[in-house]
Amino acid sequence: MDSFSKIKLFSVxxxxxxxxxxxxxxxxxxxxxxxxxxxxxxxxxxxxxxTFRPLSKGEKPAALISQRTRxxxxxxxxxxxxxxxSPQNVSVWGQDGLTQxxxxxxxxxxxxxxxxxxxxxxxxxxxxxxVISLDDERFFGELDWAQGARxxxxxxFHLNKEKFxxxxxxxxxxxxxxxxxxxxSNISGSLYSPLDATPYKWMQTLWAKFxxxxxxxxxxxxxxxxxxxxxxxxxxxxxxxxxxxIGANYFYTSSDWKFNxxxxxxxxxxxxxxxxxxxxxxxxxxxxxxxxxxxxxxTDYLSGNDVGTxxxxxxxxxxxxxxxxxxxxxxxxxxxxxNGHKGSGLVDIYAKASLKPTASTNFGFALHQFLSPNKIVDxxxxxxxxxxxxxxxxxxxxxxxxxxxxxGYSVFANTSSLNYLKNSVNPNSLQHWVWLSLNINxxxxxxxx
Numbered sequence: 001m002d003s004f005s006k007i008k009l010f011s012v013x014x015x016x017x018x019x020x021x022x023x024x025x026x027x028x029x030x031x032x033x034x035x036x037x038x039x040x041x042x043x044x045x046x047x048x049x050x051t052f053r054p055l056s057k058g059e060k061p062a063a064l065i066s067q068r069t070r071x072x073x074x075x076x077x078x079x080x081x082x083x084x085x086s087p088q089n090v091s092v093w094g095q096d097g098l099t100q101x102x103x104x105x106x107x108x109x110x111x112x113x114x115x116x117x118x119x120x121x122x123x124x125x126x127x128x129x130x131v132i133s134l135d136d137e138r139f140f141g142e143l144d145w146a147q148g149a150r151x152x153x154x155x156x157f158h159l160n161k162e163k164f165x166x167x168x169x170x171x172x173x174x175x176x177x178x179x180x181x182x183x184x185s186n187i188s189g190s191l192y193s194p195l196d197a198t199p200y201k202w203m204q205t206l207w208a209k210f211x212x213x214x215x216x217x218x219x220x221x222x223x224x225x226x227x228x229x230x231x232x233x234x235x236x237x238x239x240x241x242x243x244x245x246i247g248a249n250y251f252y253t254s255s256d257w258k259f260n261x262x263x264x265x266x267x268x269x270x271x272x273x274x275x276x277x278x279x280x281x282x283x284x285x286x287x288x289x290x291x292x293x294x295x296x297x298x299t300d301y302l303s304g305n306d307v308g309t310x311x312x313x314x315x316x317x318x319x320x321x322x323x324x325x326x327x328x329x330x331x332x333x334x335x336x337x338x339n340g341h342k343g344s345g346l347v348d349i350y351a352k353a354s355l356k357p358t359a360s361t362n363f364g365f366a367l368h369q370f371l372s373p374n375k376i377v378d379x380x381x382x383x384x385x386x387x388x389x390x391x392x393x394x395x396x397x398x399x400x401x402x403x404x405x406x407x408g409y410s411v412f413a414n415t416s417s418l419n420y421l422k423n424s425v426n427p428n429s430l431q432h433w434v435w436l437s438l439n440i441n442x443x444x445x446x447x448x449x
Contacts, residue, residue: 025241031448034076041440042147043067043093049334051432052339054414057426065093070111079118080361086112091145105140110152127155132169132322134207135219135249138282141324150322154203163211179233191238199271199321201240202226215254221247221264227271243268243276245321258286258296270315278303278318281425286352296352299351300328301373302336304345307421308377316374317343330368330390331410332433334422341421346387347371360398364408367391376417383417402443407436 049061070088072089088111090167114128129151134140143150154171159361175197180186192201209219223245230238245262262282270276284298304317325336328348333339335346348368370387394408412431419427 023065023379032078034446034448036072036074036446037444037445038072039440039442040068040070040072042069042437044147044435044437047432047434049433050412050414050427051433052337053316053334053422054419054424054427054431066147067091067093068149071087072112079121081118082116084112084114084116086110088148111149114119122161123157123159125155125157130156132156134167134221135251136260136262137324137327138222138249138280139221139245139247139264139320140205140322141327141370143324143326145324145326152203153198155245160365165209165211167205167207169203169205171198171200173198173201175202179230189233189236191233191235192228193230194227194271199227200225201228202242216250217251219249219251221245221249223247224268227269229271239273241269241271241273243270247280256288258284260284264318266318270319274313274315276315278316280320292356294354298350298352300346300348302346304372304374305343306375306377307342307344307372307377315343317345330370330412331366331392331394331408332390332412332431334388334390334412334418335370339422341387341418343377344372344374344421347373348392362396364391365395370418372417372421376420383420384415385417386415387418387421388412388414402441404439404441405437406439407434409434 043065044067045063045065047061047063049055051062055061055154068088068090070086073085075083087108089108109130112129112131114126114130116126117126118124131142131149131151132140132154133142137143141150152169152171153173154169156170157166157168159166173192174190175193175195176182176184176186178193178195178197179191180189194200197431204224206222207219209217211217225243225245227241227243228238228391243266245264245266248261249262250260252259260283262280264280265278267276268276280300280302282297282298282300286294286296288294302318302320305315320336323336329335329337329346330348335341335348348370350366350368352367353365355365357363368390370389372387375382375383376385390410390412392410394406396404396406398404410433412429412433413429414424414431419425
């Protein structure tokens with residue numbers, strides 16, 4: 001992280017501490033305000049010898065240390081208003097020079113910046129850059145694994161009752177830097193380009209959860225995305241395409257069992273205008289064996305297209321647009337995590353185990369068998385639908401209240417079919433990934449005044 005960014009972040013902390021001292025000195029009996037500040041620093045070292053895709057012959061592994069530095073500032077006025085601001089810097093060690101020159105490479109951006117107005121004791125309206133995290137994050141997730149994480153520019157309505165919850169989100173996006181010379185005073189035209197911006201121009205989402213009892217609930221989701229991809233300002237006839245996703249999730253949790261089943265269907269048109277008819281089915285069950293061990297089994301089925309064949313132009317590949325896919329489809333991120341596999345769909349059959357030997361130590365284990373639900377043809381030859389196996393192991397050790405050491409190792413056994421889908425030429429049969437991270441998350445202060 002460059003020195004200028006550090007100064008900006010720590011000046012926020014210093015200002016907040018100064019404000020806290022002054023507010024604490026006031027003798028007020030009616031404390032209507034609450035202010036809290038927390039800090040996060042998360043450096044992570046990685047050795048990538050086949051992460052995201054198998055390394056082709058002659059390619060060398062990558063190694064790097066990345067870091068997230070974030071300040072979370074939360075202010076509340078009575079039970080009427082909440083404001084959250086989270087400036088953060090995401091950097092790679094060594095990417096900036098040792099001395100600060102003109103121009104900032106690793107600047108500070110806002111991960112979150114929103115205000116929430118409470119309309120009643122059970123409803124609120126929230127506007128600004130905010131996280132959308134729904135259910136188990138299979139379709140909408142924060143993606144906290146990524147150093148930058150994910151947030152949306154949106155307005156949302158929230159309703160929370162004892163046995164019923166409802167959320168509604170809406171967004172309208174523009175990208176002036178790409179098409180309009182970053183002229184915020186632009187008076188003509190509203191063409192949109194998703195290049196280096198949010199992938200959608202319009203978004204509307206409805207979500208409802210029904211709590212049957214303390215152990216089980218059912219949620220329903222409807223999402224509409226509107227796409228526009230204008231090449232330049234002369235592309236006045238750039239078409240608008242809309243795609244819809246409907247989903248349902250059932251969750252059951254008891255002292256010994258966890259169980260969930262999910263079903264999604266997707267229709268409308270893709271960003272490229274292809275007619276879509278796709279779906280996702282998922283099932284997972286977890287059993288607590290004793291005080292230390294849990295064992296889980298599950299499977300996901302994401303529909304896809306035949307690869308290398310001449311057939312229908314309709315799209316059958318399900319897209320989990322904003323899901324935390326690192327959580328579901330293997331830690332090495334071969335599927336649905338910013339890199340494609342030619343839309344062939346995915347069947348993921350997996351087993352997971354967790355071990356907590358002490359109060360401060362935990363381990364996780366996962367074994368995945370990946371398959372394609374569709375044909376894969378290369379030079380008129382049918383390839384196997386076996387897309388490989390992945391084994392992940394991770395650990396966590398709580399050093400103390402505000403610091404935790406986490407890390408892991410993954411190995412992927414790739415196949416010729418996967419190599420073809422990933423355009424990898426003559427890779428080794430085994431791919432590896434090792435990572436280690438120190439997570440520091442102190443609460444600086446929390447005061448009422």
